[in-house]
Amino acid sequence: MIKAENNASLLKRFNSYLDEQHMRHTPERDAIVRRVLNITGHFTIEQLKQMLDDDGFYVSKATIYNTVDLLMTLGILRRHCFEGLQAQYEKSNVPIHSHLICTKCGKVKEVRDNNFIAFMNTRKFTAFTQDYYSLCVYGVCNSCARKQKKKPKQLTP
Amino acid sequence: MIKAENNASLLKRFNSYLDEQHMRHTPERDAIVRRVLNITGHFTIEQLKQMLDDDGFYVSKATIYNTVDLLMTLGILRRHCFEGLQAQYEKSNVPIHSHLICTKCGKVKEVRDNNFIAFMNTRKFTAFTQDYYSLCVYGVCNSCARKQKKKPKQLTP
DNA sequence: TTTACTGCAAATATTTTGCAATATC
DNA sequence: GATATTGCAAAATATTTGCAGTAAA
Numbered sequence: 001m002i003k004a005e006n007n008a009s010l011l012k013r014f015n016s017y018l019d020e021q022h023m024r025h026t027p028e029r030d031a032i033v034r035r036v037l038n039i040t041g042h043f044t045i046e047q048l049k050q051m052l053d054d055d056g057f058y059v060s061k062a063t064i065y066n067t068v069d070l071l072m073t074l075g076i077l078r079r080h081c082f083e084g085l086q087a088q089y090e091k092s093n094v095p096i097h098s099h100l101i102c103t104k105c106g107k108v109k110e111v112r113d114n115n116f117i118a119f120m121n122t123r124k125f126t127a128f129t130q131d132y133y134s135l136c137v138y139g140v141c142n143s144c145a146r147k148q149k150k151k152p153k154q155l156t157p
Numbered sequence: 158m159i160k161a162e163n164n165a166s167l168l169k170r171f172n173s174y175l176d177e178q179h180m181r182h183t184p185e186r187d188a189i190v191r192r193v194l195n196i197t198g199h200f201t202i203e204q205l206k207q208m209l210d211d212d213g214f215y216v217s218k219a220t221i222y223n224t225v226d227l228l229m230t231l232g233i234l235r236r237h238c239f240e241g242l243q244a245q246y247e248k249s250n251v252p253i254h255s256h257l258i259c260t261k262c263g264k265v266k267e268v269r270d271n272n273f274i275a276f277m278n279t280r281k282f283t284a285f286t287q288d289y290y291s292l293c294v295y296g297v298c299n300s301c302a303r304k305q306k307k308k309p310k311q312l313t314p
Numbered sequence: 315t316t317t318a319c320t321g322c323a324a325a326t327a328t329t330t331t332g333c334a335a336t337a338t339c
Numbered sequence: 340g341a342t343a344t345t346g347c348a349a350a351a352t353a354t355t356t357g358c359a360g361t362a363a364a
Contacts, residue, residue, distance in 0.1 A: 024338050024343060045328085060346040065329065078295070081238035085328060085354075100285050111282065119276050125268065128257050131296040138235075139288040181318060181363050202353085217321040222354070242329075242352060 004093040007037040010076050017074055031057045032067040036077065042088040042108065078132065082108050096120075098135040104144035161250040164194040167233050174231055188214045189224045193234065199245040199265060237291065239265050253277075255292040261301035 005013075014033050018025055035051055043051075045064055052059050068089060071077040080088045082099065083106040096117050100109040120133060162170075171190050175182055192208055200208075202221055209216050225246060228234040237245045239256065240263040253274050257266040277290060 022339095022343090026338070026344065028345070058346095061328095062330085062347080063345060066344085079240075083236075083238075087328085100282060102285075103288065109285070113280070116276075116280070119273075123270070123273070125257060125294065125296075127299040128259075128266070128294070129297045129299075129302060130294055131260065133292060133294040135290060135292050137282065137285070137287055137290040139282075140286045142284040142286075145286060179318090179364095183319065183363075185320070215321095219322080219355085220320055223319085244353085 004095070006093065010037060010091075010093060014071070014074060014076065028059045028063050029067055029070075031055070032059060032064060033071070033076075036068075036071065036089075037091065039091070040094070041110070042080065042090050044086045044088055046086065048089075075131070080134065082106070082136065092132070096132075098137060100137050100139065100141070102141040102144055103138050104140055104147075107141060109141070161252070163250065167194060167248075167250060171228070171231060171233065185216045185220050186224055186227075188212070189216060189221060190228070193225075193228065193246075194248065196248070197251070198267065199237065199247050201243045201245055203243065205246075232288075235289065239263070239293065249289070253289075255294060257294050257296065257298070259298040259301055260295050261297055264298060264300075266298070 011033060015025065017023075018029070031052060032048075035048065035055065039048075039051070045061065045068065048068070049059070049061060049064055052064075068077060072079060072089075075092055077089045078092055080090065080099075082088060082101050083103065088108075095112060097110040097112050098116060100111060101107075102109075116135065124130075168190060172182065174180075175186070188209060189205075192205065192212065196205075196208070202218065202225065205225070206216070206218060206221055209221075225234060229236060229246075232249055234246045235249055237247065237256075239245060239258050240260065245265070252269060254267040254269045255273065257268060258264075259266075273292065281287075
């Protein structure tokens with residue numbers, strides 16, 4: 001089994017890439033990458049911007065989008081799109097997990113399942129170079145299941 | 158194993174629902190549902206509109222969105238969001254399959270894997286009522302892998 | 315005749331793009 | 340000093356909403 005790269009290693013890879021590509025080391029890029037590496041779980045662009053604001057570091061949305069794109073190109077971030085409009089991002093060095101997505105409230109819960117990982121390690125696809133995978137289980141969370149009995153609600157997010 | 162509902166049964170369920178809810182049977186709803194039931198694979202709202210246009214049946218986008226929402230509430234359609242901005246839909250009565258998503262070109266390929274289905278049938282989640290699941294495998298398709306050697310390209314869709 | 319539905323247009327939300335000002339190398 | 344990058348504002352894209360006219364029951 002491959003060991004996940006740690007944050008320090010990811011940061012180093014990012015900086016090396018900038019050098020190789022003759023791209024510049026700016027305070028904005030540095031602040032964004034460092035913030036991103038310290039996030040556990042999913043986040044949206046909006047949330048990332050808020051976190052940077054809270055750190056007292058103003059960065060424009062355009063720059064955040066640019067840098068996040070860069071991080072995806074480098075495979076440091078992955079994009080998910082569960083329910084609703086906003087894309088969610090997560091680091092690539094988190095342990096493999098599945099997503100339980102409630103179709104009523106849109107909440108996403110992460111669950112780890114070692115048997116599932118073991119099973120997936122036996123799978124191979126032809127004419128396709130697998131990078132990573134994500135199992136999304138759609139259904140209704142217990143919290144919504146309870147509410148539903150009282151007040152039926154429209155499913156659409 | 159539960160047998161998938163056929164199209165005729167889904168159509169019947171749709172019409173019964175309209176009756177129960179005192180909703181109206183309109184030519185637009187009928188055209189949309191019949192068209193949707195005849196689609197195999199994924200489609201976007203835009204593509205569905207085009208198909209209806211080709212059938213010579215004009216329906217506004219607002220009505221298409223409304224009816225597709227209705228079909229999701231009824232569990233006849235499911236929404237996926239793979240790469241890019243547009244949501245993709247597919248019928249719920251298609252056989253269970255996984256998705257191979259190319260992060261270069263955004264193309265989505267469906268693959269069936271009976272061993273995977275068998276494995277998933279052994280899984281159970283706590284505090285969550287599972288409705289359906291979707292395995293998304295991200296990577297690079299052979300077509301893009303070949304192109305990449307010649308002309309490196311930005312990943313972002 | 316009542317009122318649910320359609321289609322249009324405007325509003326909202328997210329992401330992308332063009333460009334002048336700025337800061338890195 | 341050359342030019343990559345930032346931030347702003349405008350554009351592009353997808354979806355939702357409000358409402359007047361229309362049509363199903």
